[in-house]
Amino acid sequence: MRKKKISYQNLYTELEGFERNGVCILIDGSHASPLQVVRAHMVREEGAYMRDYEVDKNGHIETLSFININHTGKKKKGKEDQSKPRDRTEI
Structure with a gap:
């Protein structure tokens, strides 16, 4: 936990x-403070x-x-995609 x-x-x-340097900070399109960003990271278990x-023409953020x-939305290992019909052809 210390790390x-x-x-x-x-x-x-x-x-x-x-x-402090005037960079606009956003979370999912909404303005956020540094503390709000850190809290969002802390509560995300998965x-x-x-x-x-986004940078300006001079390369400044x-x-x-x-x-x-x-x-x-990702498939779990070992599970088949249920939306696709399975090929039941026997060889």
Whole structure:
């Protein structure tokens, strides 16, 4: 747990720096504070957030977006896709 606590503290510090430099921070399209982003990461037991950086023509970061990646649509190992008919041809 200690390692996670340190990584959340590092994430907060990083995001606070972005915010101080005028970078707009978003979660799934809504404005968010560094604390809101860290809390969202802490409560996610499954899944993850992908970062998306938007830069200006000079290469400076203007917006940092966190996009929730939903893992529920993926097939579980060992399970067949029930939506497709199964081939019952015997060889």
